[in-house]
Structures are given as structure tokens and as C-alpha cells.
Amino acid sequence: MTTMSDARRGLPLTSSRIEKIFPKLTPAQISRIAAHGHVRSVLFGEVLIEQGDKAVPFFVVINVEIEIVRPCGARETLVTVHDSGEFTGEVNMLSGRRSLVRARAIKPGKVIELGHQQMLALVQTDAELGDILMRAFILRRVELISAGVGDIILVGSAYSTSTHRIKDFLMRNGHPYSYIDLEHDSDVQNLLDSFKVSASETPVLICRGQLALRNPSNQEIADCLGFNESIDQTQIRDLVVIGAGPSGLAAAVYGASEGLDVLALETGSPGGQAGSSSRIENYLGFPTGISGQELASRASLQAQKFGADMFIAKASRLTCDRKPYIIELENGARISTRTVLIATGAQYRKLPLEDLFRFEGAGVYYGATFMEAQLCSGEEVIVVGGGNSGGQAAVFLAQTAKRVHMLVRSTGLAASMSRYLIRRIENTSTITLRPQTEIVAVEGGNHLNSVYWRNSQTGQTEKHEIRHIFVMTGADPNTGWLDGCVMLDSKGFIKTGSDLSPENLSAAGWPLTRQPYLLETSLPGVFAAGDVRGGSIKRVASGVGEGSVAISFVHKVLQE
Numbered sequence: 171m172t173t174m175s176d177a178r179r180g181l182p183l184t185s186s187r188i189e190k191i192f193p194k195l196t197p198a199q200i201s202r203i204a205a206h207g208h209v210r211s212v213l214f215g216e217v218l219i220e221q222g223d224k225a226v227p228f229f230v231v232i233n234v235e236i237e238i239v240r241p242c243g244a245r246e247t248l249v250t251v252h253d254s255g256e257f258t259g260e261v262n263m264l265s266g267r268r269s270l271v272r273a274r275a276i277k278p279g280k281v282i283e284l285g286h287q288q289m290l291a292l293v294q295t296d297a298e299l300g301d302i303l304m305r306a307f308i309l310r311r312v313e314l315i316s317a318g319v320g321d322i323i324l325v326g327s328a329y330s331t332s333t334h335r336i337k338d339f340l341m342r343n344g345h346p347y348s349y350i351d352l353e354h355d356s357d358v359q360n361l362l363d364s365f366k367v368s369a370s371e372t373p374v375l376i377c378r379g380q381l382a383l384r385n386p387s388n389q390e391i392a393d394c395l396g397f398n399e400s401i402d403q404t405q406i407r408d409l410v411v412i413g414a415g416p417s418g419l420a421a422a423v424y425g426a427s428e429g430l431d432v433l434a435l436e437t438g439s440p441g442g443q444a445g446s447s448s449r450i451e452n453y454l455g456f457p458t459g460i461s462g463q464e465l466a467s468r469a470s471l472q473a474q475k476f477g478a479d480m481f482i483a484k485a486s487r488l489t490c491d492r493k494p495y496i497i498e499l500e501n502g503a504r505i506s507t508r509t510v511l512i513a514t515g516a517q518y519r520k521l522p523l524e525d526l527f528r529f530e531g532a533g534v535y536y537g538a539t540f541m542e543a544q545l546c547s548g549e550e551v552i553v554v555g556g557g558n559s560g561g562q563a564a565v566f567l568a569q570t571a572k573r574v575h576m577l578v579r580s581t582g583l584a585a586s587m588s589r590y591l592i593r594r595i596e597n598t599s600t601i602t603l604r605p606q607t608e609i610v611a612v613e614g615g616n617h618l619n620s621v622y623w624r625n626s627q628t629g630q631t632e633k634h635e636i637r638h639i640f641v642m643t644g645a646d647p648n649t650g651w652l653d654g655c656v657m658l659d660s661k662g663f664i665k666t667g668s669d670l671s672p673e674n675l676s677a678a679g680w681p682l683t684r685q686p687y688l689l690e691t692s693l694p695g696v697f698a699a700g701d702v703r704g705g706s707i708k709r710v711a712s713g714v715g716e717g718s719v720a721i722s723f724v725h726k727v728l729q730e
């Protein structure tokens with residue numbers, strides 16, 4: 171960690187790339203920025219941005235000093251001071267979400283000011299400045315996350331499933347927060363008392379020091395943090411993408427970059443299943459691998475940079491008997507659109523064990539990221555499933571766990587598992603492959619503490635004191651909400667393009683003389699991409715490919 175000697179930087183930085191986090195712009199760069207906005211005077215003490223402001227302006231310092239602070243009640247924590255040639259902002263600049271900090275002039279003088287839309291136009295049109303600004307915004311957000319500098323405090327317990335869910339939602343949405351653990355923090359009761367909350371009502375999310383939300387849903391957290399506030403819900407969109415996994419994110423990036431008015435709906439956090447992958451090693455262009463979360467947050471920013479709106483909400487119904495199509499959201503809102511891309515992916519299959527849900531997030535996990543790896547470091551763990559995701563999880567966890575027991579129902583690893591993974595599993599001495607073995611029971615209090623597994627060949631059941639199970643047994647398509655609007659195959663995946671037989675099309679009432687385009691469903695102008703599509707290859711790259719290819723057919727439909 172680099173602790174900055176310069177007292178003007180308030181936070182200890184985790185990155186040594188200070189010149190990339192706080193770059194100094196050259197006079198030529200500053201004059202190019204000035205062409206997008208206007209120069210104005212600021213007074214001593216003037217608050218340029220208040221914590222909680224939406225779609226905040228962007229400032230380049232000409233000759234003032236701007237301090238960035240995190241207000242917390244009457245106290246302020248210094249984040250940094252910007253002086254000549256520096257600029258304000260972090261990733262909220264692109265999304266238009268509420269500001270996490272306050273910006274105040276501590277020396278009067280002049281600044282260049284750009285509105286939110288002017289700022290987006292700048293990063294879209296000036297490649298050199300776009301690069302400098304985007305990199306600084308992302309690195310600044312990383313620093314805010316690692317320092318826990320945000321506008322919310324989560325009070326919870328490491329043993330609570332809901333605490334784990336909320337942490338996961340915040341982490342995967344890239345929102346910084348402070349965390350107070352009930353078991354370890356003696357001062358927590360005073361904080362809870364001040365919001366008239368009892369310990370039994372935790373987890374509690376304290377939102378901008380004002381509101382205490384008891385065990386909030388993802389939607390309530392998104393509403394409280396104003397994730398969706400800057401998004402116009404009344405306009406008719408060119409394209410609504412439902413699901414922001416790799417397929418949906420690719421569609422949002424390509425669609426928005428090609429001038430379409432795109433809104434992407436996501437019920438959880440951008441990245442989908444891929445977002446829960448600890449390391450994706452087979453995605454083109456990342457020879458040392460990339461974590462699913464990093465890939466997702468980059469793609470999500472890229473989509474927003476091109477002007478796509480990212481809306482955190484669940485699509486609960488598609489009104490498909492009239493045009494424009496209407497997507498109804500779980501909270502009752504309705505969004506109209508000329509075309510739709512369904513990229514809702516698939517859902518993890520659970521083990522058929524009565525008590526399993528009690529331990530979800532408290533010993534039972536469906537993804538193996540650094541967060542989970544920390545929780546079980548030095549302990550024995552179980553990975554269930556012999557496919558690619560099981561293999562990856564086993565190899566990843568073996569780096570920190572004492573032993574990884576890989577349980578598979580069949581006689582060996584799945585034929586579909588990549589060769590490189592099979593070799594790694596074979597060469598890792600801390601991974602024990604247990605074929606023909608299934609978990610038959612789990613036990614524990616607040617946390618899982620023992621597992622019974624049975625070998626179907628010997629019929630023997632054994633009890634093991636293992637506190638962590640990673641369930642990697644595949645997924646079912648998220649298509650239940652479509653309610654008959656599009657033709658599905660026998661497993662519930664969406665049929666598209668040439669997979670739709672003449673009988674399918676006549677049963678669906680296909681109204682056009684042309685056949686459905688590649689990736690088009692039985693409903694004209696409604697496309698499907700990625701894992702939710704019947705016959706798709708369940709990979710990040712193929713999802714990304716399908717999401718981007720779908721855009722060329724969206725253009726055709728919009729011209730019909």
C-alpha cells in the first residue's frame with residue numbers, strides 16, 4: 171500500500187499509479203475540454219457538488235483548489251484536493267448516479283464546467299481524453315471501494331445469508347460501503363440504537379446517514395441509492411436488453427455505440443453468471459485471465475460510456491400482443507420499446523436437500539470468487555459438480571483451502587470439461603476427486619458445520635466436519651416470466667432463427683413473409699442471446715458474440 175506523504179490526498183491509496191488516478195492535463199487537453207463546456211468563476215467555500223446530487227457536472231481546475239470530502243454526519247473525511255490541471259469525478263460521472271462525495275472550492279478562481287451529457291460526448295468523441303478520464307474514474311472508484319468510502323453502512327453478520335447477499339449485490343454493482351460486523355464490533359449497539367433498530371432486525375443498511383433499511387431486497391437497495399433515478403422511463407426505446415450478463419452487456423455496448431437508444435435491465439448486478447466466476451481464463455485477449463467481476467464492471471462502464479442506460483430492476487412480464495412492446499417490471503413500472511433482446515441466462519441448480527437454503531451464503535455458495543475464498547482459507551471445502559465451473563472453482567479454491575473435495579455423481583469429470591482444467595485438477599495435490607459421491611445431508615447452527623456424503627458404489631455414508639460447499643451443478647433457463655410470449659424448447663430455452671420450424675411459426679402466429687432472423691424468436695423484433703437461448707454454447711465468448719451479432723438484426727427490424 172502506498173501511503174501518500176502529500177497531505178492533500180486524504181486516503182491511503184492501494185495503487186502506486188498515482189499519476190493515473192490524479193493525472194495532470196496538458197494545456198492542449200484542457201483547451202479541447204473547454205470546447206465542450208464553459209469557463210466559470212468559483213467562490214471560496216462554494217460547494218460545487220453535494221453528496222447525493224444526481225448527474226453531477228464535471229470540473230477541470232484552471233487555478234482554484236477543490237477539496238473532495240466524504241461527509242458523515244457533522245464530520246468530513248478528506249478524500250483529495252484537486253489543483254491546476256486536475257479534474258473531478260469518478261465512475262458516477264458516466265452512470266449519472268448520485269455523488270458519493272462533496273466537492274468544495276477552497277481557493278477561489280476559475281474552472282471549466284461540463285454538464286453530464288457534455289461530459290459523455292467528450293469521452294465518446296475524444297479518444298485520448300476518453301482514455302485518461304475513464305482510467306482515472308475507474309481507479310478512483312477502486313480506491314473508494316477499498317477504503318470503504320461510500321454513502322452507506324451495512325450492519326450484519328458473517329453468519330447471515332442476507333448479509334452475504336447484500337454484500338454481494340453492493341460489491342458486484344461496484345458500490346463502496348462500510349461494513350460493521352455484529353459479532354466483532356463492540357460499538358455497533360450505539361449505532362443501531364440511534365436508528366431504533368434491534369440486533370435481531372439485522373442486516374440493516376444505513377443509507378446516506380438517514381434511512382435504516384431492515385434486510386432490504388436488491389430493488390430496495392437500488393432505490394435507496396438512486397441507481398435508477400437518472401433514467402427516463404417514459405420514452406420509447408429502440409432496444410431494451412433484459413439481463414446484463416455477458417450477452418446483454420455486449421448487446422448494450424454494440425447497440426449504444428451504433429447509435430441506438432438502449433436500456434439494459436438487470437435484476438441483480440451486471441455480469442450475470444460470469445460475474446461470479448473467480449477467473450475466466452479462456453476469454454480472448456486476457457492471457458493471464460480476468461475475474462468475471464472485473465470483466466462485467468468494465469463492460470458495464472463501456473455500455474454507459476456509449477450512452478446505454480443501466481436499470482436495476484426485474485422484468486416480470488412482456489406484453490407481446492401489441493407494438494411497441496411493453497416490459498413490465500416487478501415494481502409495477504412499464505417500459506416501452508421497439509425491439510427486445512432477452513439475455514436472462516440461466517439459474518443455478520440447487521441440491522435437493524431440505525436444509526440447504528438455511529446455509530446459502532453461510533457455508534453454501536454458487537460461485538467461487540475472492541470473497542468466498544477468503545471465508546474458507548485454510549479449511550477443507552467441497553465442490554459439487556464435474557463440469558467447467560466446478561473444475562474452475564476447485565482449481566481456484568485449492569490455492570487457499572487446505573483441501574478441496576470434488577464430488578461428482580458420475581464416474582468421472584464431465585466429457586465437456588476443458589482439457590486445461592482436467593490437467594490442472596490432476597496436477598493439484600490438494601484436490602481430491604470423489605466420483606459417484608453425493609451429499610445426502612447437511613448440518614449446522616448459524617453456519618454449516620458438517621456434511622454427510624454417500625458413495626453410490628459402496629453405499630457407504632460418511633460424516634465430515636466441513637463448513638463450505640460450492641454447488642456448481644449447472645443451471646435452468648430464466649424464461650418463466652415470458653408466459654408463452656415466445657416459443658421455448660422442451661427444456662424451457664428460447665427457440666430462435668432456423669430452429670423455429672414452420673409448425674412453430676404457425677403456432678406462434680408469425681405475421682411476416684420473411685423468416686425469423688438469426689437469434690430472432692417467434693415474435694418479430696424480439697431476440698434472444700446467450701445461455702437462455704436453446705442450443706447456445708454456454709460460454710462468455712459465445713454470449714458476447716451473440717449479443718453483438720443480434721444488434722445487426724435489430725437495425726434491420728428497426729428499418730422494416
Ligand SMILES: Cc1cc2nc3c(=O)[nH]c(=O)nc-3n(C[C@H](O)[C@H](O)[C@H](O)COP(=O)(O)OP(=O)(O)OC[C@H]3O[C@@H](n4cnc5c(N)ncnc54)[C@H](O)[C@@H]3O)c2cc1C
Pocket residue numbers: 412413414415416417418435436437438439440441442443444445446447448449450451452453483484485486513514515516536537538559562648651699700701702707708709710711713
Ligand atoms: C462460476 C462460473 C464460472 C464460469 N466460468 C466461465 C469461463 O471461465 N469461461 C466461459 O466462457 N464461461 C464461463 N461460465 C459460463 C458463462 O458465465 C455463461 O455462459 C455466461 O455468463 C452466459 O451469459 P449470459 O449473459 O447469457 O447469461 P448470464 O450470465 O446468466 O446473465 C443473465 C443475467 O440476466 C439477469 N436476469 C435474469 N432474469 C432477469 C429478469 N427477469 N429481469 C432482469 N434481469 C434478469 C440475471 O440476473 C443475470 O445477470 C461460468 C459460469 C459460472 C456460473
